[in-house]
Amino acid sequence: xxxxxxxxxxxxxxxxxxxxxxxxxxxxxxxxxxxxxxxxxxxxxxxxxxxxxxxxxxxxxxxxxxxxxxxxxxxxxxxxxxxxxxxxxxxxxxxxxxxxxxxxxxxxxxxxxxxxxxxxxxxxxxxxxxxxxxxxxxxxxxxxxxxxxxxxxxxxxxxxxxxxxxxxxxxxxxxxxxxxxxxxxxxxxxxxxxxxxxxxxxxxxxxxxxxxxxxxxxxxxxxxxxxxxxxxxxxxxxxxxxxxxxxxxxxxxxxxxxxxxxxxxxxxxxxxxxxxxxxxxxxxxxxxxxxxxxxxxxxxxxxxxxxxx
Numbered sequence: 600x601x602x603x604x605x606x607x608x609x610x611x612x613x614x615x616x617x618x619x620x621x622x623x624x625x626x627x628x629x630x631x632x633x634x635x636x637x638x639x640x641x642x643x644x645x646x647x648x649x650x651x652x653x654x655x656x657x658x659x660x661x662x663x664x665x666x667x668x669x670x671x672x673x674x675x676x677x678x679x680x681x682x683x684x685x686x687x688x689x690x691x692x693x694x695x696x697x698x699x700x701x702x703x704x705x706x707x708x709x710x711x712x713x714x715x716x717x718x719x720x721x722x723x724x725x726x727x728x729x730x731x732x733x734x735x736x737x738x739x740x741x742x743x744x745x746x747x748x749x750x751x752x753x754x755x756x757x758x759x760x761x762x763x764x765x766x767x768x769x770x771x772x773x774x775x776x777x778x779x780x781x782x783x784x785x786x787x788x789x790x791x792x793x794x795x796x797x798x799x800x801x802x803x804x805x806x807x808x809x810x811x812x813x814x815x816x817x818x819x820x821x822x823x824x825x826x827x828x829x830x831x832x833x834x835x836x837x838x839x840x841x842x843x844x845x846x847x848x849x850x851x852x853x854x855x856x857x858x859x860x861x862x863x864x865x866x867x868x869x870x871x872x873x874x875x876x877x878x879x880x881x882x883x884x885x886x887x888x889x890x891x892x893x894x895x896x897x898x899x900x901x902x903x904x905x906x907x908x
Contacts, residue, residue: 602674604638605667608646611635612664615654691720692884695740697728698829700872702849703760705744707895712888719884735875741885743875744892746806756875757889759896762848762903764810764868767833768859769840779864782817789842790814790821791833809868810845817865834858848903872896 611620611631621628639646646660656664696705705723713721726734731745735754749756766780774784795807814821825842827833833844834854847870851860874892876885 602671604634604641605671607631607634608638609664609667609671611647611654612656612660615656617654690882690884691722692742692888693722693724693740694742694744694888695724695726695731695734696744697731697746697872698725699728699847699849699870700744701725702847702853703762703872703899704874704892704895707898708888708891711891711894715891716884716887721888732875735877741876741880741882742888742892745873745875747871747873749873749875753878754875755878756873757893758871759874759893760872760899761869762900764845764863764870765848765851766861766863767837767844767846767851767854768861769837769843770857770859772843772859774861775859776861778861780861781864782814782819785843786818786820787822789823789825790819791825791827791836791842791844793829793833794826806868806870813866813868849899 607620607624607626610623611617614620614623617628617632621631624631635647642663644659644663645657646663648655648657694705709721709723712719724734724740728746731740731743732749732751732754734740735743736751743754744759747756747758766782766785768775774780792810793807795805823842825836827836830846830850833846834850834857836842837844838854838857845868848862851858874889874896876889
């Protein structure tokens with residue numbers, strides 16, 4: 600059914616007067632009357648009772664009016680939704696992120712993005728860092744927060760945050776203190792660390808191997824090694840006195856009341872966070888979210904630089 604005929608009928612039904620309805624529609628009365636007749640013919644029912652004195656809705660006309668008003672309302676709402684989506688004000692955005700992003704850029708970026716675009720359905724998925732790129736490449740998420748390096752040439756990425764690894768020790772440990780600590784001073788201690796993921800990036804491009812190389816180069820000969828699944832588990836075992844650990848500075852700040860934290864003296868490891876998206880994605884929703892991630896990364900880097908870590 601033509602959208603135009605529905606609109607004509609609704610105006611006539613609201614006015615119950617062809618002259619006033621024609622004025623609202625900026626039409627002559629005769630073409631309007633003919634259009635309503637055409638509508639009734641197509642439907643096979645009479646919608647309006649017409650006399651020389653009055654116009655009234657038939658029972659069928661009353662039912663049809665309610666349905667027609669609903670159709671026109673939903674059509675207008677759909678058009679506005681499309682316009683808002685084109686402006687980046689509606690739609691869906693799926694973001695995959697490695698757990699560490701929750702301690703740095705993600706909360707601020709989400710808060711600012713939702714304040715500016717409250718109608719966007721923002722969906723967040725926490726993934727193992729080695730799974731974020733795969734989710735991006737498969738189209739499961741539109742934006743990823745992960746560690747470099749990326750291997751998919753279809754993805755664009757920006758570095759948004761960098762933080763060092765620091766040492767955590769049990770409370771009351773003999774090496775506790777504010778000054779930077781050389782790794783070699785920990786020789787003879789048990790090293791508590793996250794295990795090497797089975798599906799990690801190629802050798803030489805992952806944090807596990809980098810820590811191993813740093814310990815060897817720094818003369819840190821651990822008495823033994825405990826491997827666990829997460830930095831939370833590292834901190835728990837260290838707090839229980841079962842060893843020492845190397846964790847990201849942002850994480851160390853969250854557990855500083857249960858362990859001793861010391862920066863590293865000498866060569867260390869910086870953990871980078873990048874935001875990545877498909878190069879071909881021209882969506883304003885994606886562009887806006889990336890903008891807020893960049894700004895949050897700058898703030899997180901400045902805040903960390905101003906702390907004792």
